[in-house]
Structures are given as C-alpha cells and as structure tokens.
Amino acid sequence: MLAMVLSEVSAADWNMLNGGTQHLSHTPGVVSLDPDTAWQAAIARRFYASPIIVGDQIYVAARGKRIKSLNIKDGTVTWETALKGILSATPAVSGQILVAGAKDGVVTAMNLTDGKIIWQVKTGGKIISSPVIQNETVFIGSNDLHLYALDLLTGKVYWRYRAHDYKYGGLYASPSLDDKRVYIGGKNGHLHAVDIKTGKPTWGVALGSAVYGAATISEKRLYIGSYDRNLYALQTEDGGEIWRVELDDWPQGSPVLFKNEVIIASRSGILYGVDADKGGILWRMDLEEGLRHSPVIDANGTAVIGTVGGRLLGIDLQKHELIWEREMEGGVFGQVAVTKYGIVATTLDGVVTLLH
Numbered sequence: 473m474l475a476m477v478l479s480e481v482s483a484a485d486w487n488m489l490n491g492g493t494q495h496l497s498h499t500p501g502v503v504s505l506d507p508d509t510a511w512q513a514a515i516a517r518r519f520y521a522s523p524i525i526v527g528d529q530i531y532v533a534a535r536g537k538r539i540k541s542l543n544i545k546d547g548t549v550t551w552e553t554a555l556k557g558i559l560s561a562t563p564a565v566s567g568q569i570l571v572a573g574a575k576d577g578v579v580t581a582m583n584l585t586d587g588k589i590i591w592q593v594k595t596g597g598k599i600i601s602s603p604v605i606q607n608e609t610v611f612i613g614s615n616d617l618h619l620y621a622l623d624l625l626t627g628k629v630y631w632r633y634r635a636h637d638y639k640y641g642g643l644y645a646s647p648s649l650d651d652k653r654v655y656i657g658g659k660n661g662h663l664h665a666v667d668i669k670t671g672k673p674t675w676g677v678a679l680g681s682a683v684y685g686a687a688t689i690s691e692k693r694l695y696i697g698s699y700d701r702n703l704y705a706l707q708t709e710d711g712g713e714i715w716r717v718e719l720d721d722w723p724q725g726s727p728v729l730f731k732n733e734v735i736i737a738s739r740s741g742i743l744y745g746v747d748a749d750k751g752g753i754l755w756r757m758d759l760e761e762g763l764r765h766s767p768v769i770d771a772n773g774t775a776v777i778g779t780v781g782g783r784l785l786g787i788d789l790q791k792h793e794l795i796w797e798r799e800m801e802g803g804v805f806g807q808v809a810v811t812k813y814g815i816v817a818t819t820l821d822g823v824v825t826l827l828h
Contacts, residue, residue, distance in 0.1 A: 697723025778804025
C-alpha cells in the first residue's frame, strides 16, 4: 500500500491540497529530525489555506484577496495577483496554470510564472472547496450546490453536477478522484460519487452529519470523516460501508494511510491510529491543542502537523512519540506542504515559514 501511496507525489512538488487528487498526504522525501527555521515572511493579514510548492516557488492564497508567489530560497515575493473575493481554499497547479476559488464564487486560472489571469468562471455561490486537477480538467465544488468540471486551458464548463442539499448547505470539501469517479461530500452529510467523464451520478450514501474534509482514496476504498464524529471506510464501487469508528470529536482534514493504519486528527487535538482493515482504534495521542487539518507523512513515517495554538509537531508514527516541536507566532489552520526543500507552514498571523 505504501509504495502506491508514494507514487502520487513527486519529491519536488506539492501542487494541491493534501499533495494530490487522492488526498493521500504523503511525501517521498524525508523530514529533518531537528528542523531549523530558514526564513519567515510576513506577507498577509492571515492564512486559512494551505501553501503549495511547485519547483522553487511557493504559492499561497491570502485571506486578503491575493494570490502570492514566493521564492522558496529566501521568501521574497516574486508576484502577486489581486482578486475580488476572499480566499480561504487552497489553490491547485497543473503545468503552468494555477487555479483558485474565492468566496465571491469565482474560479480563476492564472499563469504560474507571472500571475496574469487567463480565465475566470463565475459560479452561483461562495467557494470554500479547494480545486483538484487531473488530465487538464479542474474539479471544484461551489456553494451553489454544484460540482464543476472545467477545462484547465479555457475554463469551459464540461459538466455541472447538482448535489441535493438543504437551503443553507453547500459543498465545502475538496473533490477526490480515481480513474472512474469524482467523490465529494456535502454539508447535509450526503457523499456523492459522480462519473468523471459525464458528471452523472453513480451512487450516493448518507453519512451521519456534515462533511467538510476530502475523502482519501486507496485500493478501491474511500476513507472519510463526518461531523457525526465518525470515521468511515467505504467501497469506491458502490459506497458500501466497510466499517465506521467513533472519535472523541469532529474529524479534521482528510484521513492519511500509514502501513495498515488510518491516521486521523480530531478537532479537540487527538491524533488517532485506526486499523485500516477492521476499523478498531489502535492508539491515540493527545496533542493538547486543537487541530484543523491532516498531517503530512514522510518516507520514514514522521508525521508533521500544526496546532491552532501555533505548535508545529513532528511525530514518529511507528513509536507514537513526539520527536520535535517548534513554536510558531500564529495558529496553524492549514496543512503544511513538504518537498525536498523542507516544510512550509502558513499561520493565522499572515506569516509563511520555511523549516529545513
């Protein structure tokens, strides 16, 4: 399983939320066991979105309606593009195009090298969903209750899938993809599986409560958290339930696979290891501060995760031990990005930090 997981992300890039379209959150690189701060750049009012890394550039969506590109060597801003909507979702990159969704309902594609806008598509609701890109198609959810498939080069709408939800519901989660279907959960707790080519529904299941995190896909299984405090394992083919496990609080982010375990964070600050086959809780760690996202796991089994109190933590998943800790000035609400250059974290005080 681990070999398949590591094949999704190259060592050089972390180009969308959770590192790829299956939301596996694995890096083939190795995180330092004693990371130092290389630089910090205070460039925004605050960050809720996660950073992404492509080549030697970091791309961040600042809540102050700007996409910024930073040189990973020293943190200098190479370009910035002002948009009209507030940004809280993580952008995605494919080739030379960056795509971002904003709370004014607009999806924007821009040139990766200079930030110039290529196209924009207006949806009917705010966008909290982080886009994913596969085979030059952008998949993104909107709170107009539609899942969109857009042409990466032109913005042409290939299809829209209407998700049934209540009046104040929406699609907050990022879509997840395999080679057949797109999966996305709604605020009403319904998980949708849609044909990737046509946008037609193939199956749907009702989970116990709202879904805000993206599903993780591996070996024809789908792992997803719901605000009924349960972590679910489902069959990708038909949505059949394999198991569910109740946690102490709301699951945060996407589940992450490590060996034969599913790692999931809870809002209260507990990190869980769950048996991937049977669903029993194998271990838990109390990190003593709230969590809002998924850990990133390196090739040696070190998990990196930040807390809302501003602690960045390195955890040995084989020994279930904290191996290092770094204090940040602001809370870490977005997942870190990890490549061969090191760990990039964005914090609630608007600072980007590189540690290596």
